[in-house]
Amino acid sequence: RWLFNQAVCTLYAFCGVLFGLCSLSSLTVLSTVCCLKVCYPAYGRCWVLLLCVWAYALMFATAPLAEWGSYGPEPYGTACCITWKASNREATLYILALFIFCYLLPGLLILISYSLILWTVRVSRKAVRQH
Numbered sequence: 001r002w003l004f005n006q007a008v009c010t011l012y013a014f015c016g017v018l019f020g021l022c023s024l025s026s027l028t029v030l031s032t033v034c035c036l037k038v039c040y041p042a043y044g045r046c047w048v049l050l051l052c053v054w055a056y057a058l059m060f061a062t063a064p065l066a067e068w069g070s071y072g073p074e075p076y077g078t079a080c081c082i083t084w085k086a087s088n089r090e091a092t093l094y095i096l097a098l099f100i101f102c103y104l105l106p107g108l109l110i111l112i113s114y115s116l117i118l119w120t121v122r123v124s125r126k127a128v129r130q131h
Contacts, residue, residue: 001077009080013071014061016081021057021102028106029053035113039120060102069094 002009029049064071064082069091072083086092 002073002080009073010065010071013080013082014065017064017071018057018061021060022053024102024106025053025056026050028109031110031113035116038117060098063094069098 004012029052033049063069067090070083071080073079074081082095082098083091084095086095
């Protein structure tokens, strides 16, 4: 069972969501920057994207603190995370927004980025073979 109070549970869940979203967002930005560097070399510095990663993750991690969704014990009660069993419309919308913007969208961006890189490498390879 969870050994601490609700405040520690909320902090634990907040950190888990924040760092998890930062990780996935960083991988998404990394694949996008790689794609830009390989497919469109004219694009330069992208360091500001790191700040965007943290802002994006912070926005979704703080939403349950602002009563859009909630944090609570997991079903087995040993840790805390997002309360997945939505009890109201706002919580359902938060879970749907997480699914779309923090899972589907990053996954699609990663897939598209690496597909463009593979396509660019294939086209370049054909051009080199012809010469």
